[in-house]
Amino acid sequence: MSDYPAELYAPLHTGTPGDVDFYQRVCAGAGSVLELGCGHGRVLFELLTAVHPSPEDQQALVGLDCHDGLLALARERHAALPPEQAALVSLVAGDMRSFSLGRRFDRVIIPHSSLFCLLSDEDVLACLACVRRHLRPGGMLVLDAYCAAAFHNECEPEDLSDDELVLVGRVTTEDGRDFSVLERSVWRREEQFILSTYVYRQGPEDSGIEACIPQRYLLMHQLESLLNSAGFVVHAASGGFAGEATDDEAEQLVVSAVIGGGTAENASV
Ligand SMILES: C[S@@+](CC[C@H](N)C(=O)[O-])C[C@H]1O[C@@H](n2cnc3c(N)ncnc32)[C@H](O)[C@@H]1O
Numbered sequence: 001m002s003d004y005p006a007e008l009y010a011p012l013h014t015g016t017p018g019d020v021d022f023y024q025r026v027c028a029g030a031g032s033v034l035e036l037g038c039g040h041g042r043v044l045f046e047l048l049t050a051v052h053p054s055p056e057d058q059q060a061l062v063g064l065d066c067h068d069g070l071l072a073l074a075r076e077r078h079a080a081l082p083p084e085q086a087a088l089v090s091l092v093a094g095d096m097r098s099f100s101l102g103r104r105f106d107r108v109i110i111p112h113s114s115l116f117c118l119l120s121d122e123d124v125l126a127c128l129a130c131v132r133r134h135l136r137p138g139g140m141l142v143l144d145a146y147c148a149a150a151f152h153n154e155c156e157p158e159d160l161s162d163d164e165l166v167l168v169g170r171v172t173t174e175d176g177r178d179f180s181v182l183e184r185s186v187w188r189r190e191e192q193f194i195l196s197t198y199v200y201r202q203g204p205e206d207s208g209i210e211a212c213i214p215q216r217y218l219l220m221h222q223l224e225s226l227l228n229s230a231g232f233v234v235h236a237a238s239g240g241f242a243g244e245a246t247d248d249e250a251e252q253l254v255v256s257a258v259i260g261g262g263t264a265e266n267a268s269v
Pocket residue numbers: 001013014015036037038039040041042043064065066067070094095096097110111112113114117118
């Protein structure tokens with residue numbers, strides 16, 4: 001999704017209801033939090049009041065992303081913070097599959113299906129290995145993603161037309177442009193791959209601006225298996241931010257994990 005213009009991405013992809021409250025709860029009292037795939041900081045900046053940094057945690061909140069445009073938006077928000085809050089935040093350009101920040105965190109979070117931006121098991125395992133190296137003893141990885149079980153199990157790719165455009169929203173950009181946003185998706189079930197294309201149109205005659213998000217979804221048992229392979233054990237799993245069941249009807253995969261043999265300290269999930 002590196003070509004997705006940030007000013008079009010941010011007003012459309014506004015998260016899942018309840019996710020910010022959930023991450024505030026998960027990070028309450030933590031000394032330090034690393035968010036992987038922080039984008040424009042939608043979740044990260046909401047954690048400013050949740051963390052309780054110790055004197056050695058100078059920058060308690062670190063956000064890492066590989067999208068220059070989204071990071072630039074995050075930097076604008078960072079620059080607008082009062083100095084005492086700005087001092088708590090650091091934004092890093094990097095790849096969640098290969099990063100080395102030289103410090104450890106109480107929480108590593110991967111909100112809003114960012115893990116599904118990694119398109120192979122190898123990439124997910126590389127990311128989890130990095131997470132492991134960046135967690136403090138007693139620390140916890142927490143992530144959420146959409147649950148694909150229902151359509152993966154019940155639909156056939158031919159049920160979805162590759163070229164059918166569906167209206168998914170209307171957005172106004174910061175500079176005042178109004179767009180209708182339509183989406184079409186290509187789904188390759190065997191690969192669990194979805195290419196979502198968003199078409200932003202300013203009027204009926206407008207051919208529009210297209211932006212894509214390639215993604216590979218994981219089912220709960222696959223996610224758990226990859227976590228185990230990377231040396232994590234699942235601490236808690238639910239099908240939503242309010243502790244819903246993890247059955248095929250679930251809308252989300254909400255998972256927290258600790259390094260094998262460890263227990264999460266001060267964790268409210
Ligand atoms: C679905 S968005 C979620 C953004 C943000 N966490 C939120 O909740 O609004 C996925 C984010 O992951 C980032 N991303 C995708 N692949 C990445 C990678 N390999 N390394 C770092 N960031 C990545 C994208 O640039 C994007 O900002």
